Amino acid sequence: MINKIVGSFDEAVADMSDGATVMIGGFGGPAECPSYLIAAVARKGVKDLTIVGNTGGWGVDLLAILRERMAVILKIGEDWYDPGLLMERGQVKKGILCFPAAPARVLTPFEQGVLQGKVELEVLGQGTLCERMRAARGGIAAFYTPVGVGTIVEQGKEVREFNGRKHLLEHALKGDFSLIRAHKADRYGNLVYRGTARTFNPVMAGASTITVAEVDEVVELGELDPECVITPSVYVQRVVVRPKEPRPWDEAM
Amino acid sequence: MAGERLDEQTMAIRAAKEFQDGMIINLGVGIPTFCSNFVPPEREILFHSENGVIGFGAxxxxADDADENLINAGAQPISGKPGMAIMDHAESLCIIRGGHIDITVLGxxxxxEKGDLANYVIPGKQIGSLGGGQDLAFCAKRVIALTTFTTKEGQPKVVKECTQPLTAPRCVDQIITxxxxxxxxxxxxxxxxxxxGWTAEEVQALTDAKIIVPPDLQEMTLL
Structure with missing residues (x-):
């Protein structure tokens, strides 16, 4: 019998080691962020992680301010834990990110880490990051893209001309863990998402040795319309269900 | 004595004048975001946002009407609209990189003067965020740079050579200021x-970029 549902977030990341490369889904809001999986990694305390994703997160203190400022346009739950939590706890040694700098005059924990020389940064555009992860999932070693020629992104990369336009050679990016957020799953690990909370999550599914999905709900086999499954089960190794009520990040669960 | 400068909303109105019926448009964060408020109702425009949605509404x-599952690339809540489609981020960036965006408006x-664009490191910061902007700058069919001509301190933003790190070289087609x-x-x-209220000489006096003044120079109109 195939059953990928695991009983707790702690169990879902129990075999994560120091030095792991961890892809973290989400874009920039609360709905698409695998908050409880991030919290479990924080509780586990693994160190020297390379995190891969769109942002380096805000962290607990800045999120509290953001929650207050955003309240007029969007109610943000108490249980939004982002990659900034791992930064604040000194668990990250490198970020491969598209949006490492906050779009405001504040310094996130990740920016502070880079400026203090404690954390290494590889910045790249979202199209290239997505394609590098998709290449890893699909068994493509590398590919050429025109994006980044003549900018910081070109450094150290092979340049080759196709159809009169310069392209950069970009390599597949494979992770040890992909931590993603989805709406519903079945016990095989088929996933569906909701609205723009889809974003990077299905792209990271299958791009790591272990993909863990944090979901709102598990349904019976057959309840997900096969025509509407976004992530087929083969890309998912573990599924964990979110609690119904917000829980603090430092509580074992 | 030079004339008044346009406010941000009016700049967005002028940029939105470029959007033709049926176009796919991606708006960068900042002033470009306002453009979606100024599309004439007779034109059907599909707005694309790189986090994975096309054809959304206002x-x-x-907070009462907002849904955390429907946001744009600036993480602002947006409304749904008949005909809207959701996709994952890789597909969304294929739309950009594949040249399917008719116009992107970027900050x-x-x-x-050669169309080099620097916009990913905010002044005062040492670390920049390429986000989806680099893919847009390299691959949209047409790139409009929408900006005040100078900074609040009076420094030109339209320049001969960029001194800030480039998002993309030779990518900008039009500069609306x-x-x-x-x-x-x-x-x-x-x-x-x-x-x-402005003359070509007064515009030239604000920048070291060489500005060519054609015989058919016009006064800006918004409609």
Missing amino acids: IIDN VVQVS DIAVLDVTPEGLVLREVVP
Whole structure:
């Protein structure tokens, strides 16, 4: 019998080691962020992680301010834990990110880490990051893209001309863990998402040795319309269900 | 004495004039976001946002109507609309990189007379965020840079050479500002329109970029 549902977030990341490369889904809001999986990694305390994703997160203190400022346009739950939590706890040694700098005059924990020389940064555009992860999932070693020629992104990369336009050679990016957020799953690990909370999550599914999905709900086999499954089960190794009520990040669960 | 400068909303109105019926448009964060408020109702435009949605409606400005599962690339809540489609981020960036965006309107730190765009490192910061902007700058069919002509301190943002790190070289087709509209052409930077009250000489005096003034220079109109 195939059953990928695991009983707790702690169990879902129990075999994560120091030095792991961890892809973290989400874009920039609360709905698409695998908050409880991030919290479990924080509780586990693994160190020297390379995190891969769109942002380096805000962290607990800045999120509290953001929650207050955003309240007029969007109610943000108490249980939004982002990659900034791992930064604040000194668990990250490198970020491969598209949006490492906050779009405001504040310094996130990740920016502070880079400026203090404690954390290494590889910045790249979202199209290239997505394609590098998709290449890893699909068994493509590398590919050429025109994006980044003549900018910081070109450094150290092979340049080759196709159809009169310069392209950069970009390599597949494979992770040890992909931590993603989805709406519903079945016990095989088929996933569906909701609205723009889809974003990077299905792209990271299958791009790591272990993909863990944090979901709102598990349904019976057959309840997900096969025509509407976004992530087929083969890309998912573990599924964990979110609690119904917000829980603090430092509580074992 | 030069004329008044346009405010941000009016700049967005002028940029939105470029959107033709049926176009796919991606708006960068900042002033470009306002453009979606100024599309004439007779034109059907599909707005694309790189986090994975195309054909969405207006930005929502109150928490009661907002849904955290429907946001744009600036993480602002947006409204759904019949015909809207959701996709994952890789597919969304294929739309961009594959050249399916007709126009992108992007914000500016500096834009050069050759169309080089610097906009990913905010002044005062040492670390920049490429986000989806680099893919847009390299691959949209047409790139419009929408910006005030100078900074609040009076430094030009339209320049001969960018001194800030480039998002993309030679990518900008048109520069729409609070005092003028300019086209980046193989011959150089051509002044197409000036805001009423401004002369070509007054625009040139604000920048070291060489501005070509054609005989058919026009006054800017918004409709």
